[in-house]
Amino acid sequence: MPPTQARVLGVRVDCLDMAAALDRIEEFVDLGGHHQVATVNPEFVMSAQNDREFFKVLESADLCLADGTGIVWAARRQGCDLTGPVPGVDLIQPLAAMCARRGFRLFLLGAAPGVAADLAARLQQELPTLEVAAHPGSPDPSFDDETVRLIRAHRAQVLLVAFGAPKQDLWIGRLKDRLGVSVAIGVGGAFDYLTGRVPRAPVWMRRAGLEWLHRLANQPWRIRRMVVLPTYAIKVLSAGK
Secondary structure: OOOEEEEOOEEEEEEOOOOHHHHHHHHHHOOOOOEEEEOOOOHHHHHHOOOOOHHHHHHHHHHHEEEEHHHHHHHOOOOOOOOOOOOHHHHHHHHHHHHHHHHEEEEEEEOOOOHHHHHHHHHHHOOOOOEEEEOOOOOOOHHHHHHHHHHOOOOOEEEEOOOOOOHHHHHHHHHHHHHOOOOEOOOOOHHHOOOOOOOOOOHHHHHHHOHHHHHHOOOOOHHHHHOOHHHHHHHHHHHOO
């Protein structure tokens, strides 16, 4: 039997594709309690090498999804049966559809002012039965009380946080016991992509694992973050299986 988890340079990755990830998240809501989901990409893995707090949050997360072809490649080397990555940006719409179908209340937190509200309006237009609210918020602790109040007032069960990594994941780890949600998921810049503020790569580039190149062309500042990718690949190869 293939393994259910892999360790990519020490960081746990669960061997779940999109459909299985959605099923697991649905189970978490049915179970109640507090569950954290991380969408792990190579930058996460490299950051966690030097940031012990971030590593601990990822280690304690209830689900670590493979976000990006670099993670899928590394996990497959360990026998992980992954059909493809599970990026946060691709997870949101089917997750919202599941929430609408099951009557789960959804909350969108993060991005620039107006972005989360725009996405909430778009999702509600597509899914009229979806109960969704939005707030820009901030990872700064001075905003915590207001943000928690709004999330709890909506009686949210699923929370998507777009503060960017590692801030969003650290924020969820710090506040998950106060939020009152069953599932909290860090989704990075997904709100900007889904509202068209940042263009996504064509489908052929995504399928070829070249979305990172498209992002770099449109957001040259990402070069500071992407310089770790060659080092990541070398370390994965050096680690063997």
